[in-house]
Amino acid sequence: MPNSALEGVKVLELCQGVAGPYCTKLLADLGAEVVKIERPGYGDEARKILPFFHDMPDPERSGLFLYLNTNKLGVTLNVTTATGKGIFQELVKQADILVEDNPPQWMTKQGLDYESLQEINPGLIMTSITPFGQTGPYRDYKAYPLNVFHCGGEGYLTPGGVENADRPPLQVGGFLVEYDSGLSAAIAVLAALYWRRKSGDGQRIDISKQESLMALNRLDMVRSANEGEVITRAKQGVPYGGALPCKDGYTVFITWESVQWDRLVAFMGDPEWANDDKFRDYADRVKHGELLNALLTEWLVNYNQEELYHKGQAAGVPFAMVYTSKDLVDSAHLKARGFFVEIDHPKTGKVKYPSAPYQFSETPWQVTRPAPLLGEHNEEIFVRRLGHRQEELAKLGAAGVI
Amino acid sequence: MNSLAGVRILDFTRYAAGPQITLLLAFMGAEVIKVESMVDVDHFRREEAAVVFGSARAAADCFNSLNASKLSITLNLTTAEGIELARRLVQLSDVVVDNFRAGVMDKLGLGYPILREIKPEIIMLSASSHGSTGPESRYIAYAVTMGALSGLSQVTGYAGGPPVIMRSSSDMRPGTSAAFAILAALNYRLETGEGQFIDFSAREALSCGIGEILMDYTMNGRVRSRNGNRDDMMAPHNCYRCKGEDKWVSIAISNNEEWAALCQAMGNPPWTKEERFGDQFSRWQHQDELDGLIEAWTINHTHYQVMEMLQRAGVAAAPSFSNEELFNDPHCRERECFTSVQHPEEGELYVLAPAWKFSATPAKVTGPAPLFGEHNAYVFGELLGMPEEEISRLVAEEILY
Numbered sequence: 145m146p147n148s149a150l151e152g153v154k155v156l157e158l159c160q161g162v163a164g165p166y167c168t169k170l171l172a173d174l175g176a177e178v179v180k181i182e183r184p185g186y187g188d189e190a191r192k193i194l195p196f197f198h199d200m201p202d203p204e205r206s207g208l209f210l211y212l213n214t215n216k217l218g219v220t221l222n223v224t225t226a227t228g229k230g231i232f233q234e235l236v237k238q239a240d241i242l243v244e245d246n247p248p249q250w251m252t253k254q255g256l257d258y259e260s261l262q263e264i265n266p267g268l269i270m271t272s273i274t275p276f277g278q279t280g281p282y283r284d285y286k287a288y289p290l291n292v293f294h295c296g297g298e299g300y301l302t303p304g305g306v307e308n309a310d311r312p313p314l315q316v317g318g319f320l321v322e323y324d325s326g327l328s329a330a331i332a333v334l335a336a337l338y339w340r341r342k343s344g345d346g347q348r349i350d351i352s353k354q355e356s357l358m359a360l361n362r363l364d365m366v367r368s369a370n371e372g373e374v375i376t377r378a379k380q381g382v383p384y385g386g387a388l389p390c391k392d393g394y395t396v397f398i399t400w401e402s403v404q405w406d407r408l409v410a411f412m413g414d415p416e417w418a419n420d421d422k423f424r425d426y427a428d429r430v431k432h433g434e435l436l437n438a439l440l441t442e443w444l445v446n447y448n449q450e451e452l453y454h455k456g457q458a459a460g461v462p463f464a465m466v467y468t469s470k471d472l473v474d475s476a477h478l479k480a481r482g483f484f485v486e487i488d489h490p491k492t493g494k495v496k497y498p499s500a501p502y503q504f505s506e507t508p509w510q511v512t513r514p515a516p517l518l519g520e521h522n523e524e525i526f527v528r529r530l531g532h533r534q535e536e537l538a539k540l541g542a543a544g545v546i
Numbered sequence: 547m548n549s550l551a552g553v554r555i556l557d558f559t560r561y562a563a564g565p566q567i568t569l570l571l572a573f574m575g576a577e578v579i580k581v582e583s584m585v586d587v588d589h590f591r592r593e594e595a596a597v598v599f600g601s602a603r604a605a606a607d608c609f610n611s612l613n614a615s616k617l618s619i620t621l622n623l624t625t626a627e628g629i630e631l632a633r634r635l636v637q638l639s640d641v642v643v644d645n646f647r648a649g650v651m652d653k654l655g656l657g658y659p660i661l662r663e664i665k666p667e668i669i670m671l672s673a674s675s676h677g678s679t680g681p682e683s684r685y686i687a688y689a690v691t692m693g694a695l696s697g698l699s700q701v702t703g704y705a706g707g708p709p710v711i712m713r714s715s716s717d718m719r720p721g722t723s724a725a726f727a728i729l730a731a732l733n734y735r736l737e738t739g740e741g742q743f744i745d746f747s748a749r750e751a752l753s754c755g756i757g758e759i760l761m762d763y764t765m766n767g768r769v770r771s772r773n774g775n776r777d778d779m780m781a782p783h784n785c786y787r788c789k790g791e792d793k794w795v796s797i798a799i800s801n802n803e804e805w806a807a808l809c810q811a812m813g814n815p816p817w818t819k820e821e822r823f824g825d826q827f828s829r830w831q832h833q834d835e836l837d838g839l840i841e842a843w844t845i846n847h848t849h850y851q852v853m854e855m856l857q858r859a860g861v862a863a864a865p866s867f868s869n870e871e872l873f874n875d876p877h878c879r880e881r882e883c884f885t886s887v888q889h890p891e892e893g894e895l896y897v898l899a900p901a902w903k904f905s906a907t908p909a910k911v912t913g914p915a916p917l918f919g920e921h922n923a924y925v926f927g928e929l930l931g932m933p934e935e936e937i938s939r940l941v942a943e944e945i946l947y
Contacts, residue, residue: 276877361713365869467695
């Protein structure tokens with residue numbers, strides 16, 4: 145086994161859906177031991193979310209759940225029962241990090257707030273991920289990914305560069321904002337872990353999904369405060385270039401630098417119109433962006449995406465393709481980098497998963513186990529780890545504790 | 547206290563994705579030394595940036611947002627002596643970060659094999675658009691093109707409409723992911739004393755954020771496309787026009803209880819009792835009609851009013867906020883989402899505060915973005931211990947340039 149960056153780090157997860165589980169997945173994939181706690185009988189709500197393997201609805205076949213829970217151990221535990229609470233506290237005692245995503249005050253109501261848990265484990269790093277954070281007037285507001293994306297400011301600016309803002313603002317496809325929040329939380333966890341290794345001190349971390357998204361739009365967020373500029377969908381976008389129609393779909397390119405514009409002109413075979421004064425400097429091209437795009441499109445429609453991408457890049461112009469998931473899986477480049485990895489799971493067999501964007505020379509990203517089945521590691525954790533008797537498992541199950 | 551106190555980062559990044567990496571680490575207390583030069587000025591400092599962002603002030607603002615709390619030195623990396631000085635700074639650093647195209651650091655003589663010889667425990671992260679290996683590793687990319695290559699553009703847009711090009715957030719997401727990788731390596735080094743090299747691909751970082759969409763293809767052969775604000779299972783699930791100009795509220799309903807609460811908040815109009823809206827599945831099937839009927843109600847209220855009415859009823863509703871609304875929003879105010887710095891040339895500039903609330907080691911913005919070469923005296927004089935006349939010579943010879 146190669147080394148792993150977070151070997152020996154123990155994480156306890158009391159989360160559902162995407163953000164919390166993604167946070168701990170990031171840690172688990174780098175070698176941390178993550179024990180995921182799910183509700184008995186029901187499990188993480190992600191188990192009910194599309195896509196399902198071969199479209200068979202089954203809590204063990206959700207692609208979302210399988211992706212977000214690689215490398216974790218899974219137990220079922222109802223922490224609202226008296227016994228369940230006790231077992232949870234035993235687990236907390238052995239953990240370095242707890243990640244939870246319950247509504248603010250919920251943990252306090254269970255008697256499992258940071259102050260109480262810190263008493264049994266003074267070095268605990270407790271991270272809470274909620275839509276609006278633990279404080280402030282909206283802290284108890286409900287928000288699904290759609291709501292978070294829009295109240296985080298990026299929706300209002302999407303899609304950028306439209307002629308007017310008559311149509312509604314848009315989310316980015318999928319659950320992106322949830323992934324963003326999980327990543328933001330994971331960063332905070334690792335910083336706190338670094339601090340704990342030096343000082344011995346644990347701490348409490350409050351993550352707001354709204355703020356996680358605002359942080360990714362930091363340039364736009366302060367433009368109104370500093371320049372009085374309210375940015376809208378109509379004002380934002382690429383002044384020329386961007387996504388333009390070509391023979392078989394859309395091509396995407398921009399020419400940020402003057403030399404890239406010169407190369408584009410050469411790539412197009414030096415058409416006469418491109419040497420017009422209207423397009424001489426960047427500022428000129430921005431000013432006449434609409435006309436320029438019309439002229440560019442006339443040329444682009446003769447070529448397909450793939451040839452524009454590769455030939456354009458060979459000519460030194462930043463072209464791209466609008467990749468579909470199929471294109472990504474088929475990409476020779478991503479294959480060469482091993483971005484998709486096959487993971488074997490008892491209910492799906494081998495399936496390709498995206499891996500990670502970082503390749504470490506000493507501590508590689510790796511998969512040692514697929515996502516856990518519901519309660520798969522109850523015996524391992526409750527009996528072998530915590531020392532409960534084997535015959536207790538059935539009783540705990542009947543009592544609705546596990 | 548700061549969690550990363552004592553960590554020094556030599557920062558060769560420019561544009562947005564790279565500076566976002568070191569910005570996050572600076573917020574946590576790392577000392578970030580940004581290496582700049584007249585030979586290759588950060589694009590956000592160039593004159594073109596004023597055209598792109600609309601004014602010189604806006605460009606300075608964006609540069610400030612990405613480089614607050616950092617130090618700046620000017621070092622000409624096209625000279626042998628400049629490279630030699632960079633190597634001496636590596637010896638005093640814990641982490642080296644660059645976001646050049648793959649291969650550039652090696653060509654400069656600052657590749658990992660060399661840096662490792664100088665300082666065995668160094669952590670180096672090279673963040674390029676495509677990673678340092680693979681047939682497209684030398685291709686040029688920006689946020690806009692990476693968004694397309696990652697698969698995000700394909701699934702973002704109105705149903706049947708063109709793909710949406712991604713914003714600067716497509717630089718920030720990879721930047722955030724790279725900061726995570728560096729923190730993992732820092733933790734490993736603290737345990738083992740070992741450094742390492744991290745090859746980072748920005749477009750892969752974006753693709754990781756649509757895992758389930760990619761798995762729909764690898765499991766079912768299904769290629770997903772654009773579908774507005776819609777969800778696979780929830781309905782209603784959209785943005786609805788409210789009173790005022792370009793004001794919208796997002797509403798999402800996932801079960802019968804929430805639906806009943808929404809109906810009640812709207813005053814239980816008769817159409818809500820219709821059979822076609824009788825259960826979650828039928829609502830999902832008839833969401834086009836449903837959206838029109840809901841909007842006929844939201845249009846009479848401001849987005850804030852709709853949020854308050856629906857949240858009180860237990861329904862997930864939130865405005866699609868503009869930057870101005872967020873800046874003035876009472877929740878963001880109370881959580882101190884914005885803070886300001888005194889910039890020597892621009893005066894007071896607001897920046898977004900760090901997005902994590904730590905109880906023991908609060909993350910902070912410690913100052914504005916540095917002026918070009920502002921910290922040459924500290925870095926070359928104090929850290930490297932060079933006498934003043936030596937520094938003057940280097941300036942005169944355009945090594946510190």
